[in-house]
Amino acid sequence: MILANYINDLLYRYDCVIVPDFGGFVTNRKGANLNKDTHIFYPPSKQITFNSHLKVSDGLLANYIASAEQISFEKAATAISLSVIKWQNEIQKKPLEIGNIGVLTLNNDGKIIFEPTTNVNYLSESFGLSAVQSPAIQRPKEIVKPLIPVVDKENQKGIPAFIKYAATAAILLTLGFAANNAYQQNQQEEVLAKQEKALEKKIQAATFVISNPLPTIELNVSKKIAKPYHVVAGAFQFAENAKKKVQQLKKQGYNASILGVNKWGLTEVAFNSFADRNDAINNLYRIQKTVSKDAWLLTKK
Known part of the structure; x- marks a missing residue:
């Protein structure tokens, strides 16, 4: 074979x-x-x-x-x-x-x-x-011709008049739009400032009185102690096998549990879980000597 x-x-x-x-x-x-x-x-x-x-x-x-x-x-x-x-x-x-x-x-x-x-x-x-x-792709660079004709200073003494007028008109339109936007923004800021002042006056003038307050309730919440140290019994491809392993270990007196699925897709099962690392290591040595030499320690923060 x-x-x-x-x-x-x-x-x-x-x-x-x-x-x-x-x-x-x-x-x-x-x-x-x-x-x-x-x-x-x-x-x-x-x-x-x-x-x-x-x-x-x-x-x-x-x-x-x-x-x-x-x-x-x-x-x-x-x-x-x-x-x-x-x-x-x-x-x-x-x-x-x-x-x-x-x-x-x-x-x-x-x-x-x-x-x-x-x-x-x-x-x-x-x-x-x-x-x-695939063969390497060659990308030739094309020469882009300018849209506006270049003026030769040696052959021409000046720029045509219609180009000067068009540039001046564009600048004036841009300044006009900018001034209008600034004016509208200032108007909006003044309106918002007046609304905020009026709202502050209403809040300062308002009083809230609760005639029948509700009684306070004291709750005793128990703090769950984290147990990041686990003595692993095995990792299983199928979840059904992991559940059977947990039932088997619980019958043997262990506080067994399923830790979840690791990054390899295997379901991990623990003999016991501990909050203290030294307790976990001692339990690991005991299990390796008496039950399974393949047991190992897993830390999950």
């Missing part, structure tokens, strides 16, 4: 495909763009990234393999685990190529670096669209 082929199929339909105990491949929509240097137009596509923190299985990959291979969910999960072990051993020695998806390598700090391939477009809406190269 080639695990990369199944991941490749799911990336066309889903925004996130998680490989249990290894990491998740996340896609982000990218609009059409133009390379100004090469004059190549690229269609809309999905940009693939790798997140090594997404290790908790959401069942998507195992369910798809079980359905495609006509095997049980347990056998599909076992096959995934064997492939992951092989990947982890191979990446320690050389770059790991995941089919047509990309290449994974380890840096000096032991962290995984992902380099996606660009020859495959996982956006189904852009199926059949390819990059198009």
